[in-house]
Amino acid sequence: MQKSESRYIKVKRHIMDGIKNGLWQPGQQVPSENELVKLCQVSRMTARRALEELDSEGILYRVRGKGSFVAEEKHQSSLLEIKNIKTEVTNQGHQHRASLVEMSSIPATVELAELxxxxxxxxxxHSVIVHYQNNEPIQVEERFINPEVASDYLQQDFKSTTPNEYLTQIAPVTEAEHIIEAIVPEKQYYNLLNLEQDEAVLLLTRITWSFDNAVSYAKLYHPGKRYRLGSRFTPKA
Structure with a gap:
């Protein structure tokens, strides 16, 4: 058993060392199972296990029928705090920009009217905005806004500020609800995120309240290979 474990770890280390040393850059393909069998003198099952684990750890991503590729360094966002994506991106040493897709007033669904x-x-x-980290799209932000709380929402310039910045100024968040799921979205979201049709998309649905008023219902779409959600908290005694 120990021998089998050391063999697949050897394969993982071979790939990780190659990535660390710049042999394979983000987006570039790493050796296939058959190539790893020859390079590392292991069985195909061992090579497959190494690739599958690197994929599950977010170091590689697999494209059906093509092979395994080096994943981009993932932007990480907090689950427990309502943070401004512009601030998160710039705090990590990257440039942020936003592209406005839609700003409009639309009929409320029954669910939104009740909320x-x-x-x-x-x-x-209703607004749809694409957020970029450098030149890579990392989030499509679709929001439905309560016009009774943010009456001048449609007049805002969301290329210079963000909906988060604007809304927290006029209606501080007192309560929030998060739901996270992996989904297969409509084709337009793949296009906006510059993804292949079969790539994973992470959806964070967020509802925010300011005291007794529901302010925003947001659907935040992220490319699974370039984004992750994380948190850390200290329980009170």
Whole structure:
């Protein structure tokens, strides 16, 4: 058993050392199972296990029918705090920019009208914004806004600021709900995130309240290979 473990760890170390030394850059393909069998003198099952573990650890990502590729360094966001993505990106030494896809007033669904406590025939504000880390899209932010709380939302310039910055100034968050899931979204989100059709997409659905008023219902789409969510907290005694 120990011999089998040391063999697949040897394969993992071979690939990780190559990435660390710049032999394989993010987005470049690493050796296939058959190539690793010859390079590392292991069985195909051992090579497959090493590639699968590196994929599950986020070091590689696999494309069906093509092979395994080096994953981009993942931008990490907090689960427990409502943070501004612009601040998160710049604090990690990268450049942030935003591209506005849509800003409009649309009829409220029954669910949104109930959430925002609006009459059934009301409109809500709707925005779709793509956030970039350097030149890579890392988030598509789709928001539905309570117009009773943020009446001038559609007049904001969300290329110079973000919805998060604007909303926390006029309606500080007192409560929030997060739901996280891996999904297969509509084709437009793959296009906006510059992803292949079969790549993983991580969706964070967030509802925020300011005291008694629901302010925002946001759907935040992230490329699974370039983004991760993490948190750390200290329980109170």
């Amino acid at each position: 925002f406590r609006l009459p059934k025939d009301s409109n809500v504000f």
